[in-house]
Amino acid sequence: MPELPEVEIVRQRLDQVLVGKEISEVKVLRQKSFQGEASRIKGTRIESVERRAKLIRLRLTGPDDLLVHLKMTGQLIFVDGSKKVGGGHPTDDWCEQLPGDHTRIIVKFVDQTQLFFNDLRVFGWIKVADDQAIRQEFDKYGPDVNTADFTPEYLHKKLARRTIPIKQALLIGSIVGGIGNIYASEALFEARIDPRQPANELSLQELERLVKALKQVIKQAIKSGGTTFDGSYLNADGQAGNYQEKLKVYGREGESCPSSDCQAQVEKIKISGRSTFFCSSCQE
DNA sequence: TTAACTGTTGATAC
């Protein structure tokens, strides 16, 4: 479920702990999860950890870098064996040992620390890629919502010929960078916009509310450590986030609308096959 | 038991 906030939190932590480390070995436990030649990055060091949309880039000292997409269930968990074992289950006190059943890749460093890539559903991947390939990958995405480039005017232009529901449009990566199913519903609720409304029919004023809401929701989610359901998202230390407690509508079908003096219930509908939560009384 | 569901995105056909 990692969306921009979750990926950003992982990035920040990895940037703290990985920079300067030299890769000693890349263990590929599941071929499908790794693309390119792992041997080519052996002996290089991590220069920095960056993010674009939901992609994480590990910048390396050699000609190639590592690019990671967590997709639905990917995790990047850093373990320093000399300290406490990471990968704890959010609902349990005991700590799960890594590698686990869903560990697909292990990046080992010369100082004996390790980075585990876990991915239950095997949609995610890590690949070796040079600067040009990564640029190409990045260029497919629209501006991240937490940047200055993401404005009401930009959205207005991009949505001009889109007749699909606004909720669906928010999930298109080439338009909006970093938004997924959870935060799309949350931001539309915050902006008081009906998720079913055709994207090209939103007024500039509505788009202003939407852009503001997206930025705000993402900021708060980062502050709260991201959203964790069923332990599928864990940060780089193997810990769950807290934003699931702050969600206003996502996953809250049948609960009363969180707006003060609204008596309606949160509804759940499908928009292009994806669950969408909203209040039909507040959002129009 | 079976079907439907789940955080993402890319390919394909119209």
Added chain:
DNA sequence: AGTATCAACAGTTA
């Protein structure tokens, strides 16, 4: 160019 549908995979829930 934009839209609808399906697919990748593995697990949980009705």
